Amino acid sequence: MRIRSGPLALVAVASVVLAALWLNSCSSGASARSGPVDADRAMGHARAMVAFGPRPSGSPALLRNRDYIRDQLKALGLPAHEQNWDHFFGHDKKKLRLHNVWTEIPGQDPTNGPILIVAAHYDTKLCSGHDKPTSNFEFVGAIDGAGGSAVLLELARVLKSRKSVPNVWLVWFDGEESRTFEWDTSHAQSLVGSRYFVETMQKDKTRFPKGMARRVGAMVLLDLIGSKNPKVDRDLASNSTLLGLFEKVATETLGRTRKQGWFSYESPIEDDHYFFKQNGIKVIDLIDFHYRVPKTPDNPNAPTHPDYQAWWHTADDNLAAMDPASLKVIGDLLWFAMPELEKQVFQVMK
Numbered sequence: 001m002r003i004r005s006g007p008l009a010l011v012a013v014a015s016v017v018l019a020a021l022w023l024n025s026c027s028s029g030a031s032a033r034s035g036p037v038d039a040d041r042a043m044g045h046a047r048a049m050v051a052f053g054p055r056p057s058g059s060p061a062l063l064r065n066r067d068y069i070r071d072q073l074k075a076l077g078l079p080a081h082e083q084n085w086d087h088f089f090g091h092d093k094k095k096l097r098l099h100n101v102w103t104e105i106p107g108q109d110p111t112n113g114p115i116l117i118v119a120a121h122y123d124t125k126l127c128s129g130h131d132k133p134t135s136n137f138e139f140v141g142a143i144d145g146a147g148g149s150a151v152l153l154e155l156a157r158v159l160k161s162r163k164s165v166p167n168v169w170l171v172w173f174d175g176e177e178s179r180t181f182e183w184d185t186s187h188a189q190s191l192v193g194s195r196y197f198v199e200t201m202q203k204d205k206t207r208f209p210k211g212m213a214r215r216v217g218a219m220v221l222l223d224l225i226g227s228k229n230p231k232v233d234r235d236l237a238s239n240s241t242l243l244g245l246f247e248k249v250a251t252e253t254l255g256r257t258r259k260q261g262w263f264s265y266e267s268p269i270e271d272d273h274y275f276f277k278q279n280g281i282k283v284i285d286l287i288d289f290h291y292r293v294p295k296t297p298d299n300p301n302a303p304t305h306p307d308y309q310a311w312w313h314t315a316d317d318n319l320a321a322m323d324p325a326s327l328k329v330i331g332d333l334l335w336f337a338m339p340e341l342e343k344q345v346f347q348v349m350k
């Protein structure tokens with residue numbers, strides 16, 4: 001993913017003010033509740049995925065990760081659907097086989113009822129074979145790849161046991177990361193899996209006779225999940241109602257407030273929710289991006305903060321940078337948001 005417009009420097013000034021507020025009020029809410037998402041189970045999934053090594057699109061390691069997700073879903077008694085297709089990446093003139101995985105947790109009307117989509121990408125950034133030596137390093141994508149995917153698997157377990165009115169689809173996208181080291185704005189080499197998913201479903205007249213936007217009431221994306229000292233940024237490309245809904249749950253139920261950095265840092269993010277939004281679907285990206293970009297010669301204006309480790313697209317994005325509790329808090333956020341989220345999803349049928 002990337003920031004869609006406005007250099008990082010633009011948000012730096014506001015960030016300093018917010019950081020000061022944050023430091024003044026680090027106490028967590030006394031009322032914080034704990035949901036059913038299990039930190040150790042989620043971390044176990046993340047560890048298993050990271051153990052496959054770097055997992056860029058088309059790699060044998062990503063296939064093993066795909067198999068792992070599929071096996072876990074089957075063990076839960078859930079279907080493991082798959083989309084497989086060839087994509088030509090212009091950058092390295094490669095045609096690669098890509099794989100989206102998804103499952104359905106049925107609601108009251110699996111055939112025609114409304115759908116909530118919760119998704120994450122499971123591919124990791126290609127950090128080898130680039131011209132620039134600094135773009136080549138061991139990148140295992142713990143937070144950027146495994147974290148969101150691991151939370152999705154744990155959500156499969158807990159949501160399965162919940163009486164849900166809408167159908168819940170959980171989707172693991174391939175091909176999110178840009179094949180070029182710098183973000184590819186043309187999307188020939190980035191957001192490839194989510195675009196394929198949307199385009200394919202739009203053509204599926206059995207599932208979506210009137211188009212996806214008439215059945216998919218909301219799409220929630222998890223990205224950059226699992227860091228120590230986690231937060232969720234305020235993605236300006238996300239639906240404002242959904243931002244308000246999730247912020248309310250974070251504050252009132254989980255005791256994670258704006259003063260602590262939650263839903264504080266604003267930037268318009270281009271990520272796997274992009275093509276859903278383009279097709280008229282309400283989207284939100286739960287992403288922890290701000291302050292995670294290290295200051296480098298290529299990115300000298302990146303705002304940094306001593307309380308937030310900057311691991312984005314570096315070798316530091318590894319298991320040591322993760323905290324199981326931060327996987328849990330994002331899963332619990334989704335869990336506690338479900339009652340209000342369902343109401344939003346249901347509006348799609350009106």
Ligand SMILES: [Zn+2]
Nearest residue numbers: 001125144177
């Ligand atoms: Zn990334």
